Amino acid sequence: MRTVLIAALCLTAVAPLRAEMPAPPARLGLCAACHGERGRAQIPGAPNLAGQKLDYLREALKQYRDGRRDVALMKAAIGPVSDAELDQLAQWYSAQTPVAASQP
Template sequence: MLLNSPLKMCTWAIAWAVLAAAWSTAQAADAKAGQVKANMCVTCHGAYGLSTMPNAPHLAGQPAIYIEEQLKQYRSGKRANEVMAVMAKPLTDSEIENLAAWYASIPIEVGQPR
């Protein structure tokens, strides 16, 4: 691919900067601490992020940045859910990052439908 215009070069530079920031955030998080904190999530989301309730999503294997964003939106009230608002409200940014790192670290295998 040729970066033959300043706009393309700038776009790629911004994209790489965003990826680097997301990567460094994920690397700074503590998945083990997240696993411990995730004990409060087990009832709905399962011990390894595989939901035990039909109205609760699977969290295992989700990208950390996605989980972080959703928890912060629940915490702020931007995203509404009675249960999640209560669960996310007391979480610190660090705890959210750790939870996200834990769930993102759980491997998921997908196969062809039978």
């Protein structure tokens, strides 16, 4: 009985966390090609985005879109995207579990 109660308490504590996870954004596909659907880089040189701060991601995406960060690949990948779409992408990646640092 005690084990059942502990398990029920654990599940109750985790349920709200799952409810807060945003839905995958519609524009995730092209981002995921390099950064991974869950923010774990798929190619060398692409940064991991999982768990990055929401405000940082939001501002970085706006800077790529607007040309303030002059990276042709990112500007082309983002294309004409609205602030709402950028916000969805930033929310998605910031909500993902960060990648653990590898040990040398």
